[in-house]
Amino acid sequence: MSEYTVAVIGTGPDPANPTVQGFAMGYRHAEAYRNDDRCRLVACADVVPENGRAFAEEFDVAADHVYEDYQRLVAEVSPDIVSVCVPPAIHEDIVVGCATSGAVGAIHCEKPMAHTWASAQRMVQTCWRRGVQLTFNRQRxxxxxxxxxxxxxxxxxxxxxxxxxxxxxxxxxxxxxxxxxxxxxxxxxxxxxxxxxxxxxxxxxxxxxxxxxxxxxxxxxxxxxxxxxxxxxxxxxxxxxxxxxxxxxxxxxxxxxxxxxxxxxxxxxxxxxxxxxxxxxxxADEGRFGSQLQDRSVGSVVHALDTGEESPLSGRIGLNxxxxxxxxxxxxxxxxxxxxxxxxxxxxxxxxxxxxxxxxxxxxx
CATH class of the missing domain: 3.30.360.10 (Dihydrodipicolinate Reductase; domain 2)
Known part of the structure; x- marks a missing residue:
């Protein structure tokens, strides 16, 4: 069984107070990775330093692997899987940046897919050309x-x-x-x-x-x-x-x-x-940051990475x-x-x- 290193970009604020301005989906992704024996969370990034530090404390991420700049994280850590949990308007920049870094094997991004149709297409095309698996968290x-x-x-x-x-x-x-x-x-x-x-x-x-x-x-x-x-x-x-x-x-x-x-x-x-x-x-969701549907979503991401099969969460399907x-x-x-x-x-x-x-x-x- 392969073990994959994971990083979360966009940890978000306090998950106990989710709003339509910040839902802390990074915690929900991280919890799902923590529950999957094939994954090990090793790094995180957030432009608000205290958000990153609080997240790292919850998920036992080493202090020197807490970043404000996602590009430094990718360059220094080279995670196998990156979860992108930032607002849709900046999905494209981060997804394309990770895909073109040569350091990441899979990107699991939050929904909605993108802020524009051009952004949605560019993310999928870039990841396909670079051989990087791209999925979106359509956990339902x-x-x-x-x-x-x-x-x-x-x-x-x-x-x-x-x-x-x-x-x-x-x-x-x-x-x-x-x-x-x-x-x-x-x-x-x-x-x-x-x-x-x-x-x-x-x-x-x-x-x-x-x-x-x-x-x-x-x-x-x-x-x-x-x-x-x-x-x-x-x-x-x-x-x-x-x-x-x-x-x-x-x-x-x-x-x-x-x-x-x-x-x-x-x-x-x-x-x-x-x-x-x-x-x-x-x-069984009581006491969790998010639903067990997140666990199933991450399981699909990891299965696709293990087998080379297309995930039902793939960017190609998401374009429809x-x-x-x-x-x-x-x-x-x-x-x-x-x-x-x-x-x-x-x-x-x-x-x-x-x-x-x-x-x-x-x-x-």
Whole structure:
């Protein structure tokens, strides 16, 4: 069994007080590495020195392996795996910097993937050219409500998939999970077009990025399956967090005022056991920094590094989701359907705010 050295870039602040400005995901990554016998956490970096020192104390990182500059860390430590847990706007700089250093074998980055479509593509292309494994922490793929739903779908419980509906969260931040899961349920087929509209009347900044208040989006995959997302005031359009409509029935995940997973077909409804797991974690999560889903995510990263197999968290698969997200925002900007592949490089939503096309009321401090 191989042992991999690990470093965390972006430890974050006190994990006991997570906010949308800093969620301390570095602690959640580190906890998962600590729980994996194949990994040894050896270094960390954070631009706030006291954050790095507190993290090092929790995870027994040597004082001389606590850095403010991630480039020094990579050059001096040469970790096998690096977790990048910084805001999306700086993912590209750090991921590309690690990939081109020649010192890192795998990069496991937080979601959302990137702040712009160009950044998302550059990260994946650079890592592919350099032979560096790149994954993104879409850990909900390993939650039992989702894996059981996928099993039922693959077994034909509701017939061929026709449409995935999303009625939870938002488009960019939570959508990095929900649209990703829609892709998983549809066997990772890319989308061929997307059309969308949004409302942004009250400023909402999450991890440095603007986040709309309400979103409606529809997209069609190349195999003819449709995706629909309705959030904010429109979330009640879908009677569950996600609904998978097949030719012969529907699988629902986190049903409103209902079970975590059920199947409706032939006029009947069957609740499916998921061992007490939810969309967010497991019954064994108490006393942890994060969910056991993080352990499963890291396990996938290490398995891929061990075997050379592609992880379901790979950057290549992640581009399918990122293209829908940025394509949806571009549809809002164009006021039209956007046919893919996407032919813009920026973040259309951020550009509309910067240009004054969207003018939300400033948030209270």
């Amino acid at each position: 793929r390993f939650g039992k409500p989702f894996t059981e739903a996928k099993r039922l779908l693959d077994e034909g419980a509701v017939g061929p998939l026709r449409r995935v509906e999303v009625g939870w969260g938002d488009f960019y931040d939570t959508g990095a999970h929900t649209v990703d899961l829609a892709g998983m349920f549809n066997d990772e087929h890319p989308a061929e077009w997307v059309i969308a509209q949004l409302d942004y009347r009250e400023e909402d900044l999450r991890f440095g990025a603007h986040q709309e208040n309400q979103m409606w989006a529809q997209w069609r995959y190349e195999n003819g399956v449709h995706g629909v997302l309705s959030t904010g005031e429109g979330s009640s359009l879908v009677d569950a967090a996600l609904a998978l409509h097949g030719a012969d029935g529907t699988i629902r995940i986190d049903v409103r005022d209902g079970p975590m997973l059920d199947v409706r077909r032939d006029g009947t409804r069957e609740t499916v056991d998921v061992d007490g797991e939810t969309m967010h974690g497991t019954p 989701t990122a293209e829908i997200l940025f394509g949806g925002y571009e549809s809002v900007r164009r006021r039209a359907r956007v046919d893919l592949p996407l032919d813009v490089d920026d973040n259309p939503f951020e550009a509309m705010v910067a240009d004054g096309d969207l003018t939300p009321e400033p948030a209270d401090d």
